[in-house]
Amino acid sequence: MKELEVRQLRYFVAVAEELHFGRAAERLDMAQPPLSRAVRELERQLGVLLLKRTTRQVTLTPAGRVLLQDARTALDAISAAGRRARHAGETTPRLRLALKADIDGGLLPRILDAYAGEEAALPVELVLGPFGEQAQAVRDGRADAGLLLSPFDDRGLDYEPLVTEPFLVAMAAADPLAAQPCLRLADLAGRSLPGGSPADQGVAPGAHGSAGARDHQPSPAGNDAPAASEARSASDLPEIFRLVELGSMVCFFPASVAWRYPRPEIAYRPVSDLEPATLAVAWSQASHSAAVAAFVRAAVTVAAAAQPEAGNTTNGS
Amino acid sequence: MKELEVRQLRYFVAVAEELHFGRAAERLDMAQPPLSRAVRELERQLGVLLLKRTTRQVTLTPAGRVLLQDARTALDAISAAGRRARHAGETTPRLRLALKADIDGGLLPRILDAYAGEEAALPVELVLGPFGEQAQAVRDGRADAGLLLSPFDDRGLDYEPLVTEPFLVAMAAADPLAAQPCLRLADLAGRSLPGGSPADQGVAPGAHGSAGARDHQPSPAGNDAPAASEARSASDLPEIFRLVELGSMVCFFPASVAWRYPRPEIAYRPVSDLEPATLAVAWSQASHSAAVAAFVRAAVTVAAAAQPEAGNTTNGS
């Protein structure tokens, strides 16, 4: 019953995600045979069959699915440990805040102001992630805290809700649907959404936890660069707006984002049967840092002042 | 910027806990020089000084403290991944429930009953942990769920409170303090508590999170046995009761535990300024298993029926 190894987990996750030893090996930048051996050895150690292989295809067993989940969180925890330790050693400690540009509900300036006034305040460094990867950034230690929209994968995170606001659908002003003052999801059936990567923006308030957003890591492993440009279908706001104006797609935004981009050619309409978006401040359960605590306090205070009727659901910590 | 290794974290944690390379090496069952080298190499990789060494003593730097925290959670996550995968591969899947004998508030039979009626119910295996190590057992995958008393280290766990009941202090019936119907903490100053291992029973509602209960793992590493007998000062209930009867110490218990051990020679008294104990059902954030969900549902339902006035603070998941 020997010790489990990081290498083994990385290998297994790669294979489990690719469901193909050859591709997985390529992704890991190694040859296929040692990869096969390593996974077999892992199975032997655990006494469990993780993958069902035929010469034509590889599938996960139930135990494999369990391990895939846990291995990902474990690998996150490891990266987080390394990143945080590195960060803690830097000469100028900073608070790294992960957010998606413009989803702060207009609160960010006030939050930063309030935070600057706190005792334990540090200089804030914004970590702009292109996807819905804010939660992941906090989880794996690239950021100390994050502002994120509510259906997010909260494993390993503590969080405090800040403000809740409705989702609006953005569509071409000329769209016949724009005549109605309020829509329902069914009305939008058949309209194309920013598909491919539904992770961007507040699209698809369905996909929670589990797989969903984090199956592939498109950037080459171990790349700490500020998030390589996402060459997806349509991912930056100007491009999305352009497509919306042209009527070739519709898109959901939290109200505060919509207010920030008033465009004559785009109509924003509420959607009656769509869960509202909740902006939350999240941080890793693992780190009890005074700077983070101060930031959370600042954020909650500002949000409470901005939306005084909000409920106060305290969780964890 | 190479990959962090499990071995390195284990080594660092050992040294950080012992603050002594020699002892740490012994604990890791290896020689001292390679340990020193490994830790140095870790520091080099992170570009951070983790330990300040003089020839006479070793101390943690701030970065070292940060890493100690994160390394522990990371190591837990790794063990959990291994244990859960092993468990998922077993032919008879079971729900492993961690609890301390008698702290279930008398709810356990009813909860098990209700659970047995659930769709996704599995045979339940009780994991009796001697310490306050239930949370740890759930965290590192030895158990799928746990019943634990409230101030517990909830990192990595989701939980749902079940019932709240006051702590009582148990003392010799002959004790002069027993004359009073209700005590305050100050009255007990100077009385000896079950010291040494304050982790047992609901003693000391202070020590939360961080270090505290989990610094050493007394049982030999990798031992999956049903928790080796704890040879601490006084850890099993009969022994504790004996000492209480003799007046040589006092001890706190949640009310339901006290009711279960009525003894003529022992007086139970409420303590006015002591936080009540909350029993909670907890499970790992990482595992979204139907069996666990069913158990939580059963537990919450039973608890709600037993204590209908309880508030309903929902958190996570």
Added chain:
DNA sequence: ACTCTTTCATACTCACAGGGTATCAACGGT
């Protein structure tokens, strides 16, 4: 049905990293 291709497994070799032993060097207590 035969073949070709795809894909995972096996056999063998090699290199390096992690561990051991012996020893040194620095600092403290007496």
Added chain:
DNA sequence: ACCGTTGATACCCTGTGAGTATGAAAGAGT
């Protein structure tokens, strides 16, 4: 001043993880 304690350095050696070459099995195509 000396000795004991404790971490660091030097050197060697073994085990294991990775590569290359090759095999075997199972679909797909004709």
